[in-house]
Amino acid sequence: MVKLAILGTGFIANILMKVIHEIEDVEVCAVLAVNDEDAESFASSYGIPKRYTDYDKLLDDGEIEFVYVALPNHLHYEYAKKALEKGKNAIVEKPFVSSEEEVEELIAVAKANKRMLFDATITKYIPTLDSMKKNLHRVGEIKHVTTSYCQYSSRFNAVREGNIPGVFTLEHDGGALKDLGIYPINFIVALFGKPDLIRYYANKLENGCDSSGVLIMQYKTFITTSLIAKDSFTENRCTVEGYDGTLFVDDDCFRFPNLRFKKRAGDESEQIDRLQVNGLANEFNCFMRMYKDRDFEACYYNLEKTKVVIEVLKTAAESAGLVYG
Known part of the structure; x- marks a missing residue:
């Protein structure tokens, strides 16, 4: 053990x-x-x-x-x-x-x-993400990617009452971008690599910390839009939209419960995959397999991808004037 x-x-x-x-x-x-x-x-x-x-x-x-x-x-x-x-x-x-x-x-x-x-970011290891990679070609030329991860924080009532917890302060590296935005960034970077342009438009508290915002990233031929919020909620969804169809995930890219495809708007959805495992347990099992196999190459390769994600996250924060620490 x-x-x-x-x-x-x-x-x-x-x-x-x-x-x-x-x-x-x-x-x-x-x-x-x-x-x-x-x-x-x-x-x-x-x-x-x-x-x-x-x-x-x-x-x-x-x-x-x-x-x-x-x-x-x-x-x-x-x-x-x-x-x-x-x-x-x-x-x-x-x-x-x-x-x-x-x-x-x-x-x-x-x-x-x-x-x-x-790097314990669940999205990177979820099997349905691999299914999306394998089915990207079906949408044709990609034009738009959307993600939303908006959930009302259990600690936001305290914020509204004037009692600011550390998770809503920049001094403690808090806010919506770092807490929730890391998931859509991992999702998009895993699929398409580093973007050409990164811009985060933030709703800020009086202390300067972001409670919600919109992250826009531009690639050569398409744009991604990510809604992130800890001060409000919606029915989350992710899409990859192209000339020949759209891939749908019926929740945020942290839970990633399923993957389906439509060729045209009026078509019935084709169910491609469903998540059959607990995301947190799944990522730990991935770590333990690499450890037991002594697969240092895979371990360090994944960390190089983490470096890209952290670079994107930092650029996004800077674009919104968020200074941590």
Whole structure:
């Protein structure tokens, strides 16, 4: 069994523990929390034997092979780098890190220590994305790609009451673009590579953080439009539209539950694929297969693609005047 330590006890850490039984040959043996009470509560809830509040002590634990960095965005780089330097493999939650330079530095540290490093962005590993790649030719010449990921945040009521949580501050790398925009960026870059032009138009709070916005990216012969919101919701959908037809996903590109095709507007939809697995469990199973196969080539190749995504994300933020940290 691969021994994994979870760094953090927030929302995504709890979600992982609820699907851990679907991940092959992984045992969560430790958790890192900000205080003893949080560590004890989380560990007791899920039967985790080891509890830490000191990161150095966790990294000195020789049993631990992997750390899962499920901490606030601004801590990802620091904690991942320290883990790699201590000989641990690392899985880092989205949006990975803040810049291409930080990605390059982490890749260099991983290679120097012969360790694996994974970008935990679910979209990259969802099987229905592969199905879309295989069926892109059916739409003919592509003219427009649309995505929407708009969901009213459980913490936005606090914002409206004047109590601003860290996820809605630029100091903590918060906002709609970094939290939700990372998914459509990964979706579009996975299909088409780096865009020629990137522009993000943001609705901002008084503190300058974006609560929603529209991301436009231009390629040689088509444009992509992504709606992103944490202050409102819609019925999300993704499309790839061309001269000869349209591919549809009936939700955002994080959930990516299905893929269907229409040749003409009045046609019945042809169902191409449905997601049969839990997205989070699926990506962890992908990581563990690469780890067991010692497939460093695939690991580092995926990180090069992550570098492109982070570069796009940074350019989008700069275009809207968003300054993090």
